[in-house]
Amino acid sequence: MSNENRKYNVAIAGSTGAVGGAMLSVLERRNFPVNELRLLASERSVGKKLKFNDGEIEVGLLSKDAFEGIDVALFSAGAQRSLDFGPAAAAAGAVVIDNSSAYRMDDDIPLVVPEVNPYAIARYTNRGIIANPNCSTIQMMVALKPIYDRAGIKRIVVSTYQAVSGTGAKAIAELEAQVKAYAAGIPLQNEVYPHQIAFNCLPHIDSFLDNGYTKEEMKMVNETRKIFEDSSIGVTATAVRVPVVYGHSESVNIETEHKISAAEVKELLSKAPGVKVVDEPSLSIYPLALDCAGKFETLVGRIREDESIANGINLWVVADNILKGAALNAVQIAEIVTRDYL
Numbered sequence: 423m424s425n426e427n428r429k430y431n432v433a434i435a436g437s438t439g440a441v442g443g444a445m446l447s448v449l450e451r452r453n454f455p456v457n458e459l460r461l462l463a464s465e466r467s468v469g470k471k472l473k474f475n476d477g478e479i480e481v482g483l484l485s486k487d488a489f490e491g492i493d494v495a496l497f498s499a500g501a502q503r504s505l506d507f508g509p510a511a512a513a514a515g516a517v518v519i520d521n522s523s524a525y526r527m528d529d530d531i532p533l534v535v536p537e538v539n540p541y542a543i544a545r546y547t548n549r550g551i552i553a554n555p556n557c558s559t560i561q562m563m564v565a566l567k568p569i570y571d572r573a574g575i576k577r578i579v580v581s582t583y584q585a586v587s588g589t590g591a592k593a594i595a596e597l598e599a600q601v602k603a604y605a606a607g608i609p610l611q612n613e614v615y616p617h618q619i620a621f622n623c624l625p626h627i628d629s630f631l632d633n634g635y636t637k638e639e640m641k642m643v644n645e646t647r648k649i650f651e652d653s654s655i656g657v658t659a660t661a662v663r664v665p666v667v668y669g670h671s672e673s674v675n676i677e678t679e680h681k682i683s684a685a686e687v688k689e690l691l692s693k694a695p696g697v698k699v700v701d702e703p704s705l706s707i708y709p710l711a712l713d714c715a716g717k718f719e720t721l722v723g724r725i726r727e728d729e730s731i732a733n734g735i736n737l738w739v740v741a742d743n744i745l746k747g748a749a750l751n752a753v754q755i756a757e758i759v760t761r762d763y764l
Contacts, residue, residue, distance in 0.1 A: 429456060432494050436498040459479055518550055558580075560741070582660070596613065721741065
């Protein structure tokens, strides 16, 4: 099935956005075997030119007939556009890898983190679509998979500290403008967020649901169970927006089925795919959002036993939300698709 010398026709829907741009960069950094690269976006971006390898590619219009001859279509144009154009891309013969929330919880569409459940990719044939999980779910799954395999996991309590880039370019600009206004001693304006984000923490990501949780928090609950294929895991989440530009941080507390020591966890994670253990607290070395920007690895540190229960472990998990949380994960899926299925 695989052909080492074959190259593939790739489309990026939403190519001028932050994640679309990162997809372009990741394809280049990982030497993905691209034959033709088709960049697609909405009307206002048509005609723009984006750099790729040693050349420039002009952006075309995202439409239902834009996918003829495409092998892999990477989507990061928002859930509605994925719903509008994803099925057309699949019907044209492309394998769609979708970064939005549109298809994640559909029973017949695989939800994939390559380091965790690459075998689920085989189910793409159901509808020609593979879903990329939520950014905060992805990095937690990468860190927890080796522990789950070794000791089982009964319960996860996670608090996230998420960068403003997760909201988009306007949120980054709002944070920067508020910091400048604060320094100049003038009133701070907020439009993107309901409150000032500079020098503040907002326990509010996405809209609130009837159960008191936000959509973001429930995504972590539901996606974790789907990816692990284990509905018995108890998961509870609190998602917080913090004044950081790139890099989501998470405090993850788990209760395992069987006893596992902090030393064993460190050993497991030091060998785990996609993980880098950064854990020398006596030297003030631990994962920082500032250090993860541009990195492919998920950084894990502050690994210690939870002394309040018999089988508890605490972790601090940090990753670049635009890369591992979106673009990199999608390209890794594409690498497996082209290697094993096309």
